[in-house]
Amino acid sequence: MFLRVLSDIQWRAANPKWRRMTSSRRSTSTTAEPHPVSLPAQAQVVICGGGITGTSVAYHLSKMGWKDIVLLEQGRLAAGTTRFCAGIVSTARPVSIELKMAHYSNKLYQQLEQETGVPTGYTKTGSLSLAQTQDRLISLKRIASSLSVMGIPCEIITPKQAVQLHPLINIHDLVGAMYVPEDALVTSANVSLALATAASRNGVQIHERTSVSHVTVQKGRVTGVETDRGRIQCQYFVNCAGQWAYELGHSGEVPVHIPLHACEHFYLLTHPLAEPLSSSLPTVVDPDGRIYIRNWQGGILSGGFEKNPKPLFTEGRNQLEIQNLQEDWDHFGPLLSALLRRMPGLEALQILQLVNCPESFTPDMRCIMGESPTARGYFVLAGMNSAGISYGGGAGKYLAEWMVNGYPSDNVWPLDLKRFGTLQSSRTFLRHRVMEVMPLMCDLKVPRWDFQTGRQLRTSPLYDRLDAQGARWMEKHGFERVKYFVPPGKDLLDLDHSKTFYKPDWFDIVGAEVKCCKEAVCVIDMSSFTKFEISSTGDEALENLQYLFSNDLDVPVGHVVHTGMLNEKGGYENDCSIARLSKRSFFMISPTDQQVHCWAWLKNRLPDDSNLTLEDVTWKYTALNLIGPRAVDVLSELSYAPMTAEHFPSLFCKEMSVGYANGIRVMSITHTGEPGFVLYIPIEYALHVYNEVMNMGQKYGIRNAGYYALRSLRIEKFFAFWGQDLDAFTTPMECGREFQVKLEKGMDFVGQEALLEQKQNGVYKRFTMFILEDHDTDMDLWPWWGEPIFRNGRYVGKTTSSAYSYTLERHVCLGFVHNFDEKTGEELVVTTDFINQGEYEIDIAGQRFQAKAKLYPFSSLFTQRRRKDEVELSGYQTE
């Protein structure tokens, strides 16, 4: 209650209606009270949830000029998780978009008190992240690199320097630390109240003690909100219900799947020290000890993320569970040990309370924002993974921009609700997954991490066959995909020991698979890719697709087209391959995690025409990718059909027989730039075709391969992948794909204007390939993604993906180069000359490696094995 007591309620003064209510409410808190202000019958926006996210969304929406907003809170403002949260604003985040949100929040909270007059308790204390191991120090250095290039002060310091910043720390087991001087502490409830105050001044109506029972949706659009105090008609609904967001999402007739699950979270409050701690002492984060420690009223506040979290509310809101939210000292024991190990001087400090504050977690540790794929106007901002205060401000801003402008000012795909589908919405899945996610908050985040829980949900029919042959698996959108195959007799390190920032233990295994792709033939099961079929009775399919996709789809039947699905700004919403199966039907291959997003995008833009059908056929086909020069031989022997380039040119699609199975859709693409085919096999034939291919392939040296080999191949060929390199803020012009756009054909399509403008004025960033020069693969840290790129010593951008090229025997990084004005920092046009005339360095955890920039893939290296009419690649060169 202390936090609540502390919180001033000045914000109410701004609104005379609130003043009237306040007195009556304070006197009787337990009995139901009359609501003097009745709910409006309609509003443009209804926000459900008066915590930090809800008030932040209201604040930003009202700032952006939307006035007709109603915020509903079932209890009192800032009374849920927000009230209990530890109030640490920390910008040290590994994911770039999260870092930006936290940075913005920090700046916002800093001036909030001045803006609103509500004391927020904002204190710039700085934060110290401690490293007990070298690996931890590497991960801190990586974060430090990305903070620095954003202009956020930050330094890696020695343990001795750390103890000077915080005298209570025991540094004997430390190898280093990261100091972020501008991190801050706030009284979280007050921040929320301040945001509410400002919003209310801007006209937002706030109603406490009003709970939303469900949201009504008609024809795929939000129409209104049912509350316990009546109905409000609205165009937009924002679900900021925190840990209840899942339930609220499921309460309506059209369920909105918001995959999050609550876990108990504990922190400790103490009485003041004999000599009270200074309120300016930095917050200490000891991830190896799984704890954080901040000063709190002369004493400390310390919590953590234990290895064995306690999930709750699995079966929905449960009064019994809520009442049982008690201190659990036995559970907190290990964290207390870690605390006393870090600050042994606190032994005699007296305990005030152990606070149990449920936090909601998401399946991938990133928050959830965006519009529902099933109900337009239904927005969500929830699942803050215990960083609600750090992200709240920035996340609210992005969501408000999204609602007002149609899309936020930055790429928020990593946080987009549509990265999830119904498949992540199982309560069992969520319960198991969040038990893994919560400890992960403190675990070392190494490259190529795979979740271990909630696995084997979607699998290819070949799963068992591949598994028996030594497959190691990763998961994407619930689908199990092979990373690589461990040869018999070879053992890899166990999960914990394989964590490294250096050369991984599978290096030689993947090398052998790549070699086989180059010299013989490999099979990769690529069934996870999203597959849609679009067909019509007339020409509607072609007409609509021509408008929605940037490349010309009016190609002869049997041709495959690489094309972007662009937004109005010309950015990639999706990057796909579309095969024209017949005059009136198209088969579309997109990345695995596009299943929900692409579906929603097309559904919202295709006319409601019964002649036009869009079908998700992902589950119907098993996809086998045959990569390598001998793929031709294997396939022609199995089909008795000539597969040579004359008969089956690149980017071609044909239904044919393979073995006994007929109707196999064979496409001459491999997603890597290597020669080969992808076979789309109706699932009942999958095992048969796989067996035939493997038997026949034996004499050509066939072997199984996994996605790591595929990655290495596509990156050395400078192939961009959507979701990794491409996003909604990248246009074809910026990544050298102008040849995939029908600009010259005089056809109207989404994003055309923006592209034309870019064509005329030039681009402000350019997708570039870097070859690390002085990087020792065995001894040096490996690049991952997100490494800063320096041109002539100045920061110009970040990498988006990287891989070791077994052909070049060098690391290859892909990334975007910007041209920031030296004085103003303004973005200038990036020309080919700008790229070519620079000395480049890539910063890996603070260490810079020389890199050679290239705008086009190496052609000479690969030509000897490439067929002349390799359209897939030649396109790049024609630009």
Place this chain on the structure above:
Amino acid sequence: MCVCPGPRRIAIPVRSSRLPLLSDAMPAPAHLFPLIRNCEISRIGSTACYCHHRHLCCLPSHFAHSHFRYAPQKKFAALYRPKENFNHFIHTRDHASASQRFYLTPPQVNSILKANEYSFKVPEFDGKNVSSVLGFDSNQLPANAPIEDRRSAATCLQTRGMLLGVFDGHAGCACAQAVSERLFYYIAVSLLPHETLLEIENAVESGRALLPILQWHKHPNDYFSKEASKLYFNSLRTYWQELIDLNSGETTDVREALINAFKRLDNDISLEAQVGDPNSFLNYLVLRVAFSGATACVAHVDGVDLHIANTGDSRAMLGVQEEDGSWSAVNLSYDHNAQNEHEVERVKTEHPKSEEKTLVKQDRLLGLLMPFRAFGDVKFKWSIELQKRVIESGPDQLNDNEYTKFIPPNYHTPPYLTAEPEVIYHKLRPQDKFLVLATDGLWETMHRQDVARIVGEYLTGVHHQQPIAVGGYKVTLGQMHGLLTERRARISSVFEDQNAATHLIRHAVGNNEFGTVDHERLSKMLSLPEELARMYRDDITIIVVQFNSHVIGACQNEEL
């Protein structure tokens, strides 16, 4: 330990209500061996025995731990083994290097504790366990070499119900072994309806396959004597033939059946020894069985009907979970020894008044035997003439044994001893969670209340370990840390064991004054040399039967 005052205590150091096992005798258990080296033998002997028998309040005799106590003539060399060996042991230790001090590692301790553990889970049918018994855990820890305790468990196949029993032998293990093999057959046969008996008899008569009567649940170490099986079978057959002839036509009453079976088996043991056997091995065996003794504590569970038949000083105890989640113990047997007034009274009424003073001396029957009821022990049952005749005609080994030849003093009106059990009936309730059957080795070291708590917390996964709440009290981080560490240690000892009986033995042997298992102490108690072990502890045999509250609750509802 309590770090804050007031009713809502933060510290809940459960102080064991029982006295500490060794600490009374020695300043600190950590110095067990040095102390032995430095002490006079007699003092150690007496203190050790004192510890052992503090519940029994018996004399600080060197032999008090044994069921027998013999006249101080010191003429039975065999009986003095403990002391002599003890003497010897101390002697050698004296010359051993002072630094020779070894501890068992936790895995070594576990391998000793778990060597004899056995678990049985009643199989489920169609996903439902229809038996009121979920299963049982049993274990035994020897102190004697070889161990004199026995255990048995079996499911009755021709009638419903399950039989479980512990048997504590004395003066050797022969009698306990025989009883553990035979008693359940006698009980099962006593329970069988007339038709089934006829059917079995006909099968035997015509050489057809016999209906199985019992399904045994045995640990590989629980052996049955092959040589005697024919002899035992013949005796059993004679019994059921008599039952067929008697055919009372009444439905079999469990209490009656138990009493009859006990008495009949003891009678058969006695008869077999009197008659002898042409096979010299068997002849010697039946004599050893008859001249040694055994107590028995047997449970028969059938639905909600629980019968306990007890002969001697093993004990049955019911673990009851109260509404507040705490555990309490309900005794389901009475010890037949000098501490039991009714038992003393019974013995006295069975013999002339002239013997009143000599009947019970030093809390022992005729000054010798601790249990007042037992199988075997024909020395307390046969007339002097019969004893002499049997011994003289018996094999040489028997004649050489001073003990068998020894006639108890003041032996005027045999029999002084009976195997007739005392039967207690209990109707199971849903709050009755488990039953503990154990030989006196356990009950000497642990109070039944502690047994109930330890098993209860073990079976419920320590869910009911009282949570700690700070409330408004002054607790420092350091104090809280110490408290949590101690609680964790207690929980971790629970998870070391997959068997409730093992867990109980761990506590019985290793508990320190705070009621938590002390590894150092456990290690020392288990590494005592054979000769010395018996001075510090008795054989321990435990069966923990877990009940199915759902089935019991359903049975109750049906009756309502």
